Amino acid sequence: MRTRSMMVLLIVTTLAGLAGCANVEPAQRGTLARPEMQFDFDAANAKINDQTYASKEAASGGRVTGGGGCGCT
Amino acid sequence: MDASLAAAAAAARKARLAFLRVMKKPDTAFAALMSAAAMLPIIALPVSSHAQSLEPATPTAILPPGATMGMRVLYYKESGGRMKVTEPVLWLKTPVADDWELSLSGTLDIVSGASPEIVSNRTGKPVQILSGASGAITDRRTAGDVAIKRKFGDHTFSVTRSMSSEDDYTSYAAGANATFDFNERNTTLALGVGKSNDRVRSTIDATLNAHRDTRDYLLGVTQILDRNTLIQTNLTRSIGTGYYNDPYRLTQSLIRNGAFASINLFQDVRPASRAQWAWLTRFKRALPEQKAVITAEYRYFTDDWGIRAHTVYGSWLQTVNDIWKWEIGLRYYSQRQANFYRPEILSLPGPVITSSDQRLASFGALEPSVKAIVQLSDALSLDCGISLYRQQGNWKIGGGSPSFQPLRAVMVNTGLVYRF
Numbered sequence: 001m002r003t004r005s006m007m008v009l010l011i012v013t014t015l016a017g018l019a020g021c022a023n024v025e026p027a028q029r030g031t032l033a034r035p036e037m038q039f040d041f042d043a044a045n046a047k048i049n050d051q052t053y054a055s056k057e058a059a060s061g062g063r064v065t066g067g068g069g070c071g072c073t
Numbered sequence: 074m075d076a077s078l079a080a081a082a083a084a085a086r087k088a089r090l091a092f093l094r095v096m097k098k099p100d101t102a103f104a105a106l107m108s109a110a111a112m113l114p115i116i117a118l119p120v121s122s123h124a125q126s127l128e129p130a131t132p133t134a135i136l137p138p139g140a141t142m143g144m145r146v147l148y149y150k151e152s153g154g155r156m157k158v159t160e161p162v163l164w165l166k167t168p169v170a171d172d173w174e175l176s177l178s179g180t181l182d183i184v185s186g187a188s189p190e191i192v193s194n195r196t197g198k199p200v201q202i203l204s205g206a207s208g209a210i211t212d213r214r215t216a217g218d219v220a221i222k223r224k225f226g227d228h229t230f231s232v233t234r235s236m237s238s239e240d241d242y243t244s245y246a247a248g249a250n251a252t253f254d255f256n257e258r259n260t261t262l263a264l265g266v267g268k269s270n271d272r273v274r275s276t277i278d279a280t281l282n283a284h285r286d287t288r289d290y291l292l293g294v295t296q297i298l299d300r301n302t303l304i305q306t307n308l309t310r311s312i313g314t315g316y317y318n319d320p321y322r323l324t325q326s327l328i329r330n331g332a333f334a335s336i337n338l339f340q341d342v343r344p345a346s347r348a349q350w351a352w353l354t355r356f357k358r359a360l361p362e363q364k365a366v367i368t369a370e371y372r373y374f375t376d377d378w379g380i381r382a383h384t385v386y387g388s389w390l391q392t393v394n395d396i397w398k399w400e401i402g403l404r405y406y407s408q409r410q411a412n413f414y415r416p417e418i419l420s421l422p423g424p425v426i427t428s429s430d431q432r433l434a435s436f437g438a439l440e441p442s443v444k445a446i447v448q449l450s451d452a453l454s455l456d457c458g459i460s461l462y463r464q465q466g467n468w469k470i471g472g473g474s475p476s477f478q479p480l481r482a483v484m485v486n487t488g489l490v491y492r493f
Contacts, residue, residue, distance in 0.1 A: 023259050028300040031359045036366050036390055036398075039295070039305055039355055044145045044164045044178060045488060052149060052158075052484065056464070058408055058433055059374035059382035061309040062353030064248070064265070064291070 136493045140167035143490040152481040155203065156186040156210075167493075172224040182214035182239075192416050192429035193325035195336065199416035199476040201431065204321070214239035227254035233267075241320075244271040248289070263307070265291035275320040283316035301359040309351045317343040324429040326418040339418055341428045349376040364392040368402075379412030380433070383470070388442075398446040400458075406438040407470045416476045436477050437468025444486075452493070458486045 024032075031037065040046045046063065054060040136142070142165040149158040164178035188210050189201035204210055215238050222231035228251065235246040248267030255262070267289040275281040293307035322341035327334055353372040360367065367389055374382040388402035411433040413426045444458030462484060466477030 023257055024297045024300050026258070029297070031301050031361065032297060032303060034359070037303060037357055037359060039303070039357070042143070042145075042488065042490065043166075043176075044143060044162045045486065047178075047180075048145060048147045048160060048162060048486065052147070053406075056432060056462075056480070056482075057382070057406055057438065058376075058378075058380045058411065059351065059372070059384065059406075061289075061311055061349060061351030061374065062307050062372045063309070064250075064267075 137168050138493055140165070140493040141490060142166070142493075143488060145486065145488040148485040150483055151186070152483075154187060155480075156184060156188060159183045174222040174224075176218075176220040176222070178218055180214075180216040182212075182216070184210065184212040184214070186210060188321075189431065190321050191323045191325050192431075194417040195325065195327050199429070201478055202325075212239055212241075214242075227258060228252060235269075241274040241276050242271065243274075244269055246270070250291070259297045261295040263291065263293035263295070265289070265293075267291075271315070273316045273320070278320055281320055285313060285315035285317065287311055287313035301361065303357045304355070306354040307352070309349075309353075311347075311349040311351075313348070314346045317345065317347060319343075319428070319430060322428065322430055324415065324418060324427065326423075328419060328421055330421070337418070337421065337423065339423050339427055341430065342426050343413065343428055344378065344426060347376060347378060349374065366390040378433075380409060382406065382408040396448050398448075400442075400444040400446070402442040402444075402460075404438075404440040404442070406440075407468070408434075408436055409469070410435040410474060414474070416474070431474075431477060431480075434466070434474040434477050435469050436464050436466050436473045437470070438462065438464045439468060442484075452491055454490050454492075456488045456490075458484075460484045460486075 035041045040063065050060065050063065143163075145162045145164070147158065147160040147162075149156070149160070151157070160180060160182045162178060162180045164176070166174065166176045169175045187203035190204045191202040192199050193202055194200075216236065218233060218235035220231055220233040222229055230251045231249070233246075233248040233250070235244070235248075237244040237246075246267060246269035248265060250263065250265040252264075253262045254260070269285075269287040269289070271285040271287070273281065273283045273285055288311070290310045291307060292309075293305060295303065295305040298304055319341040324339040324341070326337050326339065328337055351372060351374045353370065356369045358367050359365075368387065370384070370386040372382075372384040374380070374384070384404070384406045386402065386404045388400055390398060390400040392398050411428070413424070413428055414430070414433040415424070415427050416429045416431075416434070418424070418427065440460050440462045442458055442460030444456055446454060446456040448454050460483070462480075462482040464477075464480040466473030466475065466479070
C-alpha cells in the first residue's frame with residue numbers, strides 16, 4: 001500500500017512538473033523531429049529487446065499495450 | 074486505360090488472389106499476417122503518368138513517401154551450451170491514404186539448445202540441471218502484427234492485432250491506443266488498452282490446454298522540455314488470470330527426517346493470477362555542439378507475486394559524419410524474488426505454490442552495448458549492435474539469492490531500414 005501511494009505521488013509530481021514546462025515553437029523543433037530523437041523510432045528493435053528481456057527477467061511493460069505473449073523458455 | 078497498365082493491374086490482382094488462396098489454408102498467425110500483407114498496394118505497377126505518354130512504362134515500387142520498411146535479425150547465444158536464438162523480423166510502416174497509416178511485421182524465432190528444467194539439491198546445494206542431458210530443445214515461433222492508425226488533426230487513434238504461435242503456446246492479442254496533442258503540441262497524452270488471450274500446452278503432456286488471459290492499460294505523457302530535450306513517462310497496468318505454471322520445470326529436493334532421507338519431486342505451481350505495474354520514464358537530449366544524443370531511461374516494476382524490479386539504461390549516440398554514427402549503452406537491472414521462489418524444499422508436506430525458476434529469484438543484470446550505424450544512401454541505412462548480457466545474484470541491490478547461478482549471453486542485432 002505504501003509503495004502504491006509513493007508511486008501515485010511520484011507520478012502526480014512528474015505530471016505537474018511537465019505541465020509547467022516552457023513552450024517550444026514549431027519552427028524551433030527541427031532537432032526534435034530527427035529520427036534519433038524519437039522514442040522507439042525502430043519499433044522492431046524495441047520489440048525484439050523487450051521480448052528478450054521478458055524471457056530472462058520477471059519484469060516487463062512500460063511501453064505498449066496490445067502485444068502478444070509467448071511461452072518463452 | 075493503357076492496355077499494358079490494364080494487363081499489369083489484372084496480373085497483380087490475380088497474383089494477390091492466388092497468394093491469398095494459398096495463405097488461407099494454414100490457419101497460423103504468420104499466414105494471417107501474410108494475408109494482410111498481400112492486401113497492401115505495393116505490387117510494382119507502371120506509374121499512371123506514363124500511361125498517357127509515349128515513353129516506355131517504368132516499373133516503380135509505389136510505396137508513398139514517408140513509408141519505411143526494414144529487416145532485423147537478432148542472434149542470441151548463452152554460454153555453457155545453453156539457449157541459442159535466431160530471430161529475423163520483417164516490418165513495414167506506410168501511409169495508405171490521407172491521415173491513415175498501416176504497420177505490419179512478421180517474426181520467426183528459432184530456438185535451440187538446453188534450458189534449465191530441474192533444480193536439484195542432491196549434491197548438497199541447489200543446482201540447475203539442463204534439459205540437454207536428456208535431449209536439447211528445438212522450438213520455432215511465428216508471430217505477426219498489424220496496426221492501423223488514423224490521424225484526427227492533433228490526435229491519433231490506432232488499433233493493433235498480434236498473433237504468436239509455437240508448439241506449446243498460442244497468443245492472440247488486440248489493442249487500441251489514442252494520442253492527444255495539446256499545449257501547442259508541446260505535450261502528448263497517450264492512452265491505451267489491450268487484451269491477450271493465450272493458450273498454454275505442453276510437448277510432454279498432451280492433456281494440458283489451459284488459458285491465460287491478460288488485460289493491459291497504458292497512460293503516458295510526452296513533453297517537449299526545450300528545443301533539444303524530450304521526456305516521456307508511461308504507466309502500464311497488466312492484469313492476468315489463468316495458467317502461469319511452467320509445465321516442464323521440477324524441483325528435486327533431498328529431504329531428511331531424522332535418520333531417513335527421501336528424494337522428492339515438486340511440480341512448478343504458480344498463482345493463477347498476476348497483476349503488474351510498470352512505470353517507465355525516458356529522457357532524450359540532443360547536444361548539437363557535440364553532434365550527439367543522450368538517452369536515459371528508468372523503469373520501476375512491481376507485481377502481486379512480490380517481485381520489485383528497477384531497470385536503468387543510458388546511451389550516447391555520436392554522429393561522426395553524414396555516413397557514420399556509433400552508439401554506446403549500458404543497462405542495469407535489479408530484481409527482488411517472487412515470494413514463492415524456492416530453489417529447494419526442506420520439509421514435507423511441500424508448499425502448494427512453489428517454483429525454482431531462477432527468473433523469479435533475486436539477481437542483478439548488467440549489459441554493456443555498442444552499435445555502429447551506416448547511411449548507405451539517402452534512403453538506406455544499416456546498423457549492427459553487439460551486447461554482452463550477464464546475470465549474477467550479488468549484482469542485485471542489497472544482495473541476491475545465494476544459490477543463483479550466473480548467466481552469460483551475447484547478443485548481435487543487425488538491422489536494415491529503407492525510407493521511401
